[in-house]
Structure formats: C-alpha cells, structure tokens
Amino acid sequence: MSTLNHLIDEIKERWTSIMYAFFDPNPTLEEENGRKYVEFKCLGKNCRQTKRRYLDTADSMSTGGLRKHVISCWGKEVLKRASTADDIEQARDKVIIPYRESGTLTTAFAWKGKGKPTYSTRQLTKIQTKTEIVRWICEDKRPMKMVKDRGFLCLMKSGRPDYYVPSPSTVSQDVKQVFIKTRSHIARMLQESESRISLQMDAWTSPNHKAYVGFVASFEDQGKKRVIVLDIVAVPKVC
Numbered sequence: 275m276s277t278l279n280h281l282i283d284e285i286k287e288r289w290t291s292i293m294y295a296f297f298d299p300n301p302t303l304e305e306e307n308g309r310k311y312v313e314f315k316c317l318g319k320n321c322r323q324t325k326r327r328y329l330d331t332a333d334s335m336s337t338g339g340l341r342k343h344v345i346s347c348w349g350k351e352v353l354k355r356a357s358t359a360d361d362i363e364q365a366r367d368k369v370i371i372p373y374r375e376s377g378t379l380t381t382a383f384a385w386k387g388k389g390k391p392t393y394s395t396r397q398l399t400k401i402q403t404k405t406e407i408v409r410w411i412c413e414d415k416r417p418m419k420m421v422k423d424r425g426f427l428c429l430m431k432s433g434r435p436d437y438y439v440p441s442p443s444t445v446s447q448d449v450k451q452v453f454i455k456t457r458s459h460i461a462r463m464l465q466e467s468e469s470r471i472s473l474q475m476d477a478w479t480s481p482n483h484k485a486y487v488g489f490v491a492s493f494e495d496q497g498k499k500r501v502i503v504l505d506i507v508a509v510p511k512v513c
C-alpha cells in the first residue's frame with residue numbers, strides 16, 4: 275500500500291486541470307486484477323459518485339470523464355466560475371466549497387476571481403513552479419537566465435532550501451513546449467470559431483534598424499473581442 279501512496283503523490287504532481295478541484299483532494303489508488311486505478315470521490319453535497327481512472331490506458335491523464343460528471347453534478351456556471359481561479363486549491367476553497375455549503379452561486383460568486391491577486395497558502399508543486407516560471411518569463415519578458423539570479427534564488431529558497439527552481443535550459447525547453455501547445459490550441463480555436471476572422475499586418479523598424487512584420491487575428495469569442503498575435507517575422511535585408 276505504501277508504494278501505491280508514493281505513486282499517487284507522483285501522479286498528483288501532474289494534475290493541474292481545474293476538474294480535480296471538484297473531487298476529494300485525496301483520491302485513493304486501488305488495484306483490481308492487476309490493474310491500478312485512481313478513485314475520485316465527488317465533493318457534491320448529496321453525490322455519492324466515484325470516478326475511476328485506470329492508469330494503464332493511453333488517456334490515463336484525460337479529464338474528459340471527470341468533466342462530464344462535473345457538468346452534470348455541478349453545472350456549467352460553477353465550472354466556469356471555478357475556472358477563473360489560479361489553481362485547484364483556490365477553486366476548491368473559494369468557489370466549490372462555498373457553493374456546496376450555501377447552495378447558491380452568490381457566495382461562490384462574491385469572490386472576485388482574476389484581477390485581484392490572491393496567493394495559495396500551499397507551497398507550489400514542482401509542476402506548478404515550472405508553469406508559473408514559464409508564465410512569468412513570457413508575460414513579463416524576462417530573460418530565462420533570471421532563474422539563476424542570486425536574489426531570486428535567495429527569495430525562493432530561504433526557509434526551504436530544497437525548493438525546486440528549474441535551470442535556464444529547463445525553462446527554455448518548457449517555454450518551447452508551451453509555445454507548441456499554445457500554437458495548436460490557437461489554430462483549433464480559429465478553426466472552430468464561428469466568428470469571421472480579420473487578419474491584419476503591421477510592419478515597423480526597430481531602433482537597431484531591423485524590419486519586422488507582425489500578423490494579428492481579430493475575432494469574436496463568446497461575445498468578446500479577441501486579438502491574437504499569430505507571428506512576428508524579421509524581414510531579411512535586401513541590399
């Protein structure tokens with residue numbers, strides 16, 4: 275049993291989907307006829323349902339089954355609200371539990387969600403740290419070697435010297451991975467969009483005399499205008 279518990283800690287690291295917030299944070303790892311599966315207990319007030327996820331199938335990380343249950347048990351509105359949380363714990367503490375206890379959306383919805391930074395009371399897992407660093411480096415345009423800065427490491431590791439901080443090359447690989455995933459996500463989003471898509475181009479020269487062309491797509495997504503940068507290309511010099 276102890277090896278199974280150890281295994282579940284490893285698997286848990288990879289659970290970042292908001293769907294997990296709707297289930298007991300300590301699912302059990304069971305074994306039946308030599309097949310291991312994780313059993314998720316729904317947190318719904320009168321729901322006794324459990325969902326099994328077998329670990330030996332190709333889609334062992336897929337959250338499709340959990341999502342289906344969440345929608346039928348909690349409804350799309352609660353799921354939508356929970357999705358605005360920064361992480362699973364926040365979604366559970368700020369939206370799901372208040373909703374379960376009060377039975378109304380008002381309590382769960384009193385929480386402001388994105389825009390007002392709130393911080394988890396729990397230390398980030400390895401995967402969460404990696405994800406946050408990719409987001410930070412990309413959103414704030416920081417150099418990847420910043421994770422080696424003495425001051426940064428001092429802030430991250432003081433009081434917890436074992437705290438995991440990725441190396442610049444790991445950050446670089448992670449950024450590429452996220453880029454690849456995001457690119458196909460955007461492609462799918464544009465292909466599936468029912469809105470008309472307007473493509474724009476903008477060319478300009480940087481202060482060091484290099485010419486660039488940017489490609490932007492504008493479209494409507496769930497009643498809101500969205501603008502996405504598709505690519506920025508450096509124009510080769512013609513002499």
Ligand SMILES: [Zn+2]
Nearest residue numbers: 316318321347
């Ligand atoms: Zn349920």
